[in-house]
Amino acid sequence: MEATWWSIVPPLLAITCAIITREVLLSLLLGVLSGALILANFSIAGGLSDSFQTIFVQVADPEWTVPILIFVFMLGGITALFGKSGATEQFGKWAMSKVKTRVGAQFVTMLTGYAIFIDDYFNSLAVGQIARPITDEHGVSRSKLAYLIDSTGAPICVLIPLSSWGAYVFSLLAEPIKTYGLGHSPVSAFFSVVPANYYAISSLFIVFLVIWMRVDFPLMRKHEQQAVDRRHGDKKLMTEHVQISFSQALDLLIPIFVLIVATIGFFLHTGGYFKGGNSLMEASGEGNITLALVYGVVVAVIVSALLYVPRKKLKAKEFISTFTKGMENMLGGALILVLAWSIGDIVGRLETGHFLASLVDGNVAFWVIPSILFVLGCLMSFATGTSWGTFAIMIPIAATIVGSTNPEWILPAIGAVMAGAVFGDHCSPISDSTILSAIGAECELMDHVSTQIPYALTAALTSLIGYIVFGLTSLVWLGLAVNLLALIGILLLMKQRMLPVIEATD
Numbered sequence: 001m002e003a004t005w006w007s008i009v010p011p012l013l014a015i016t017c018a019i020i021t022r023e024v025l026l027s028l029l030l031g032v033l034s035g036a037l038i039l040a041n042f043s044i045a046g047g048l049s050d051s052f053q054t055i056f057v058q059v060a061d062p063e064w065t066v067p068i069l070i071f072v073f074m075l076g077g078i079t080a081l082f083g084k085s086g087a088t089e090q091f092g093k094w095a096m097s098k099v100k101t102r103v104g105a106q107f108v109t110m111l112t113g114y115a116i117f118i119d120d121y122f123n124s125l126a127v128g129q130i131a132r133p134i135t136d137e138h139g140v141s142r143s144k145l146a147y148l149i150d151s152t153g154a155p156i157c158v159l160i161p162l163s164s165w166g167a168y169v170f171s172l173l174a175e176p177i178k179t180y181g182l183g184h185s186p187v188s189a190f191f192s193v194v195p196a197n198y199y200a201i202s203s204l205f206i207v208f209l210v211i212w213m214r215v216d217f218p219l220m221r222k223h224e225q226q227a228v229d230r231r232h233g234d235k236k237l238m239t240e241h242v243q244i245s246f247s248q249a250l251d252l253l254i255p256i257f258v259l260i261v262a263t264i265g266f267f268l269h270t271g272g273y274f275k276g277g278n279s280l281m282e283a284s285g286e287g288n289i290t291l292a293l294v295y296g297v298v299v300a301v302i303v304s305a306l307l308y309v310p311r312k313k314l315k316a317k318e319f320i321s322t323f324t325k326g327m328e329n330m331l332g333g334a335l336i337l338v339l340a341w342s343i344g345d346i347v348g349r350l351e352t353g354h355f356l357a358s359l360v361d362g363n364v365a366f367w368v369i370p371s372i373l374f375v376l377g378c379l380m381s382f383a384t385g386t387s388w389g390t391f392a393i394m395i396p397i398a399a400t401i402v403g404s405t406n407p408e409w410i411l412p413a414i415g416a417v418m419a420g421a422v423f424g425d426h427c428s429p430i431s432d433s434t435i436l437s438a439i440g441a442e443c444e445l446m447d448h449v450s451t452q453i454p455y456a457l458t459a460a461l462t463s464l465i466g467y468i469v470f471g472l473t474s475l476v477w478l479g480l481a482v483n484l485l486a487l488i489g490i491l492l493l494m495k496q497r498m499l500p501v502i503e504a505t506d
Contacts, residue, residue, distance in 0.1 A: 007350035010035035011383040011430065014343055018429045022446040025332070028339035028430060035346030051342075058341040065341055067290035068121065069334050072439065073327040074297045075125050078255065080326025081304050082129070085313040087251035092133035094249035102228075105131075105138040106148060106211040113152025114204070117160045118264055119289045120153040120433050127152070128440025129256050139231030141223040144216075146441035146448040147455065151207045154387065154422050154433050155200040161190050162284045169193070169418070172391055176399035176414070180407045187281065189411060196415025196476050198466045198483045199374075199423050202459035206487055210455070215495045217454040223447070251313070255304045263296030333439040340385055340430045347384045366405055367471035370416045373398050374467050377420020378460060385432065387425035391418060412476050416467055423463075427456040462486040 014031025018024050033051050040046030058065050082088045099105050109131035116123045127149050135145045157165040170186040173193070177184050184192065195201075210216065216224055271287030272278040278286060301323070308314045314322065364372065373394070381390040394417040402413040425431045429449045438448040466483030470476055 004355065006038050007347065007352040007355045008383060009038065010343060010350065011347055011352060011385070014430055015383070015428065018446060019450075022444075024336055024429060024445050025339065028336065028343055031343045031430070032339060032346055035343065035350055039346070039349055054345050055338060055342045058338050058345065064290055065338070067294045069337070071121075071290075071293040071297055072125075072334055072337065072436075073330050074294070074301060075129075076328075076330030076333075077323035077326040078259075078297065078301050078304060079129065080322050080329065081301075081308065081314070081319065082252055082255070084318070084322045085251060085304075085308045087255075087308075087313075088133050090248045091252035092137040094246060095134045096137045099134055099138070102138045102140055103211055103214065105134045105140055106144070108134055109140075109145065109148045110152055110207050110211060113149060114156055116260065117156045117163050118267060119163060119293075120157045120165070121436055122263060122289070122293060123153040123157065124149050124433065124436040124440040126256065126260060126440075128437075128442070129252075129259075132441065133252070137231075139228040141220075141227035142441050142443035143223040143447050143451040144220060144227075146437050146443040147220070147452045148207060149440050150426060150434060150437035150448070150452060151203050151455070153437060154425055155203040158200050158387075158418060158422055159194050159197065159204075161187060162280065166190060166284065168388060169391065172395045173414070175396065176403070176410055180399065180403045180410055182407065182410060184411075192411045193415040193418065195480055196412040196470070197419045197422070198415075198463035198480055199419035199459055201480065202463050202483060202487055203422070203426065203456070205484055206455055206459050206491070209488065209491050213491055213495050215491055215498060217451075217494075218498065219454070220451040221498065223451055251307060254307060255300045258303045259296050259300035262299040263292050265292075266295040267292035330439070333435065336435050336445065337432055340432050340435060343430055344384060344386050344389070348389065352380075352384055368468075369402060370409070370413055370467040370471050371464055373401075373413055374416040374420040374464060377417045378423045379420075381421040381424020381431075382428045383424070385425070385428045385430035387418075387421035387431075387433075390421035390424065394421070409474070412470060415476075419463055423456060423460050427453050458490055459487065462490065 010031045013034050014027050017027035017030055021027060032054060033047065036050035036054065037044070037047035040050055059069070060066065095105075095108075099108055109127065112130050113123060113127050116126050128145070131145060131148070132142075135142075154165070157163045158169070160166055161170075169190055173184075173186045173189045176182065177186065177189055182189065267287040267289055268274065268280070268283045269287075270291055271283030273280060273283035273287075276283075305319060309316050309319055377390055377394055380394065381387050384390065395414050398413040398417045399410050402409045425433050427449060428434060429445065434449060434452075435445060438445040441448070462483045465486050466479040468479075469482045470479030473479070
């Protein structure tokens with residue numbers, strides 16, 4: 001259908017209801033139903049039929065959603081195995097003897113997020129498995145953990161060429177490069193776009209500053225203080241931590257290490273790196289990350305069985321029952337993902353993205369264009385819950401708008417679009433990245449969304465300032481520098497005015 005104002009009703013309805021009611025499943029379902037009703041010209045029978053067909057298609061897609069759902073369920077199963085076998089508790093106690101402070105626990109989470117850049121889905125769930133025992137032991141809230149995971153997931157993946165995101169961006173850069181004769185290969189163009197992706201860089205930088213400066217926005221501080229108080233009130237304090245050996249911590253580390261290595265290995269294998277003769281960069285572009293995730297978690301489950309059953313950490317029958325119970329625990333998260341994908345399909349058919357993109361047309365000063373593209377990318381991605389969809393729609397539009405006047409601005413303009421898209425994907429309650437970060441941290445989705453948005457908005461505000469500076473000066477690096485300096489200034493001001501989390505000393 002032709003894009004109209006009606007096209008923004010379903011995502012706005014879903015997001016607004018989720019924020020007000022905190023009932024995410026119901027809110028997403030309302031978004032799907034309202035969108036299907038609009039597509040069916042307000043025929044109730046047609047709308048209901050289209051809604052169920054849309055949801056069913058998302059559940060049954062063998063190339064994308066089925067592997068992701070299998071991975072999510074199996075990860076729930078292996079998480080339950082870690083807990084039942086005592087591996088999580090042992091790792092937490094061992095880590096407590098090495099990581100002495102709450103700040104240190106958060107830095108470990110941040111660095112792990114930086115290191116796992118192959119894919120944002122993989123990042124969100126793997127970092128949660130590694131960091132959750134450490135942050136729990138130090139009284140870091142699950143909301144803060146979800147924020148740290150989300151802020152080092154998509155933002156790091158979009159800046160690294162050897163990732164599923166990098167491969168996707170390469171494919172979108174090829175056409176503008178050819179059309180406007182930019183004289184770049186997709187790889188060199190990617191590296192030129194990176195410094196103009198102010199939001200992704202700001203998101204990574206603000207994580208470091210928040211941890212180092214020990215500053216939090218009020219709602220996050222409330223969650224953090226509650227976590228500290230709960231941990232202090234726990235009578236099972238850490239008197240045994242020094243007695244836990246590294247070999248005991250391996251019960252958790254080995255399966256996770258296997259999961260990471262196997263997933264990366266299968267990803268490169270499906271991309272033809274080992275037998276197809278493709279280079280590492282080519283294999284990253286052609287690899288199947290969804291299949292790699294499934295194969296990787298299967299191998300990790302097998303390794304867990306070999307670790308736990310022969311050593312009587314778990315009996316064989318108990319291993320199976322624990323694994324299936326863990327899979328059941330992921331049902332809520334899986335349903336949210338399916339409905340998020342469904343509303344994404346609905347807004348795609350409503351052409352919500354094209355409608356929002358059409359708003360950029362008009363007589364505006366050329367120096368404002370990068371800022372407008374960034375804001376539009378934010379709105380589109382937040383409303384649709386997908387950064388990749390925003391990339392696909394907005395990158396050609398940005399190249400066309402800027403290329404006709406100043407081709408030298410094409411790559412920075414694309415960077416502005418990507419930055420806005422990452423913002424929306426980073427904090428929209430209907431974004432799969434946001435949902436998976438909450439799942440990885442075992443945090444309530446709306447707790448994650450509500451506590452993360454102030455940080456995301458701060459990074460977006462300073463990014464907008466950076467794009468204004470770039471528009472006025474044509475200097476990408478100057479805009480980035482002003483952006484980061486503004487971010488430091490805001491957090492310094494916050495530190496002076498906001499109370500810190502009070503940690504128990506006795």
